[in-house]
Amino acid sequence: MDLLIKNGTIVTPKDTFKADIGVKDGKIVAIASNITEKAQEVVDASGKYVMPGGIDAHTHMEMPFMGTTTVDDFEYGTIAAAFGGVTTILDFAIQPKDKTFLETISLWRGKADPKVVVDYGIHVAVTNLTEDLVKEIPKVLEAGVSSFKLFMPYRKEGLMSDDGRIYRMLEESRRLGFLVQLHAENNSVLELLIERYVSLGKLSAEYHAKSRPNFVEGEAVHRGLALAAAAGGNLYIVHMSTKEGVAELSRMKKLYSNLYGETCPHYLILTDEKYLSPKGRRYIMSPPLRGKADNEALWEGLANGTLSTVATDHCTFTDAQKDLGKDNFTKVPNGVPGTETMIPILYSEGVSKNRISLNKLVEVVSYNPAKLFGLYPRKGTLNVGSDADIVVFDPDFEMELSQENLHSRIDYSIYEGVKVKGMPIHVFVRGKPVVYNREFVGKKGTGKFVPRGKYQPLN
Numbered sequence: 001m002d003l004l005i006k007n008g009t010i011v012t013p014k015d016t017f018k019a020d021i022g023v024k025d026g027k028i029v030a031i032a033s034n035i036t037e038k039a040q041e042v043v044d045a046s047g048k049y050v051m052p053g054g055i056d057a058h059t060h061m062e063m064p065f066m067g068t069t070t071v072d073d074f075e076y077g078t079i080a081a082a083f084g085g086v087t088t089i090l091d092f093a094i095q096p097k098d099k100t101f102l103e104t105i106s107l108w109r110g111k112a113d114p115k116v117v118v119d120y121g122i123h124v125a126v127t128n129l130t131e132d133l134v135k136e137i138p139k140v141l142e143a144g145v146s147s148f149k150l151f152m153p154y155r156k157e158g159l160m161s162d163d164g165r166i167y168r169m170l171e172e173s174r175r176l177g178f179l180v181q182l183h184a185e186n187n188s189v190l191e192l193l194i195e196r197y198v199s200l201g202k203l204s205a206e207y208h209a210k211s212r213p214n215f216v217e218g219e220a221v222h223r224g225l226a227l228a229a230a231a232g233g234n235l236y237i238v239h240m241s242t243k244e245g246v247a248e249l250s251r252m253k254k255l256y257s258n259l260y261g262e263t264c265p266h267y268l269i270l271t272d273e274k275y276l277s278p279k280g281r282r283y284i285m286s287p288p289l290r291g292k293a294d295n296e297a298l299w300e301g302l303a304n305g306t307l308s309t310v311a312t313d314h315c316t317f318t319d320a321q322k323d324l325g326k327d328n329f330t331k332v333p334n335g336v337p338g339t340e341t342m343i344p345i346l347y348s349e350g351v352s353k354n355r356i357s358l359n360k361l362v363e364v365v366s367y368n369p370a371k372l373f374g375l376y377p378r379k380g381t382l383n384v385g386s387d388a389d390i391v392v393f394d395p396d397f398e399m400e401l402s403q404e405n406l407h408s409r410i411d412y413s414i415y416e417g418v419k420v421k422g423m424p425i426h427v428f429v430r431g432k433p434v435v436y437n438r439e440f441v442g443k444k445g446t447g448k449f450v451p452r453g454k455y456q457p458l459n
């Protein structure tokens with residue numbers, strides 16, 4: 001054996017039990033109590049949890065957006081991911097309007113392959129759907145990409161798809177077995193409200209949130225789910241932020257299967273009061289932060305299974321980049337960091353506060369994304385035969401989150417001063433340590449592109 005992790009408490013979506021894990025050639029080869037076979041490296045995990053690596057199914061590394069580019073490239077972004085116990089990221093390749101899906105994937109692989117320190121996959125973010133591109137989809141599936149994101153908003157930024165195109169992709173998702181991801185906000189209403197605030201000279205960060213009130217998401221979630229049910233398609237709503245959205249998803253899931261929702265750590269623990277602070281623009285992302293009742297509805301949605309995943313929408317802009325909109329919220333590049341702090345926040349704010357169980361944490365950051373995005377059983381679980389993507393998690397490790405002790409290239413943290421208890425201390429990708437004793441020991445370019453299979457429905 002190459003690696004033996006001894007005396008840990010293994011956590012899966014279903015069970016928590018003491019066992020050792022043996023690894024050879026990047027795969028898990030044994031899970032049993034007291035493995036005595038010799039190994040090149042032995043890690044003592046007494047008093048620690050041993051969990052499958054996290055899958056952050058929503059990141060934007062090196063993404064050009066709103067006239068600038070996210071500051072975390074695939075190297076820094078995946079180092080940050082690794083420190084947070086994330087061993088696979090799924091990044092959005094944004095289709096340039098004149099490129100095919102396959103060309104878009106090559107473009108993104110060109111950026112990612114030489115730099116990634118953890119494994120990664122790609123979703124295509126569709127910006128210009130044509131019937132020719134619909135015909136290309138079977139080849140895209142063969143290339144290992146089985147999810148396509150469409151945007152209801154961002155007309156002016158050139159990303160929007162209208163309802164007809166969304167419906168068309170949902171039809172194909174049924175026929176070909178892929179997953180459609182949807183950014184659900186009502187574009188024409190939010191444009192109207194933005195114009196109204198701008199004309200009144202109301203340009204500070206709080207008007208970002210005021211121009212995208214809860215119903216702007218709630219209505220769009222309803223519309224997306226209704227289109228999916230009508231088309232018989234497979235739909236996953238990204239970054240859900242409102243109690244209205246969760247209520248609608250819960251209602252529609254009873255009528256039709258193949259509907260899923262994702263939320264993000266910032267929607268679980270932050271509120272729109274942040275926009276009133278002098279650095280309010282740091283918190284500008286879409287959809288915006290909401291109220292306490294929304295935080296609670298999202299936790300509840302995770303606990304009861306209405307929401308299936310947590311991912312981060314990691315999309316980093318420095319203060320200097322955010323300052324492009326110093327005097328006008330409409331010019332602030334949208335996005336916040338998150339991949340490094342996702343699992344620690346879910347543990348400290350979710351598990352320790354009895355909002356979700358530890359098994360549920362593993363389910364929403366590993367198992368469910370692995371199934372939905374066609375990575376299971378290679379990833380998302382600790383089973384004999386699976387990739388040895390393993391996190392050794394110390395539930396007693398205390399840390400105050402700060403830009404100083406996090407690894408993104410961004411020059412602030414949106415969680416400055418938040419205290420967490422419980423951190424990943426060792427992180428292995430295919431059996432190789434990337435973080436060890438909270439030191440980076442990985443190497444640029446050693447992460448791999450993971451071709452994904454078809455969407456697998458959750459029960």
Ligand SMILES: [Zn+2]
Pocket residue numbers: 058060313315
């Ligand atoms: Zn996003």
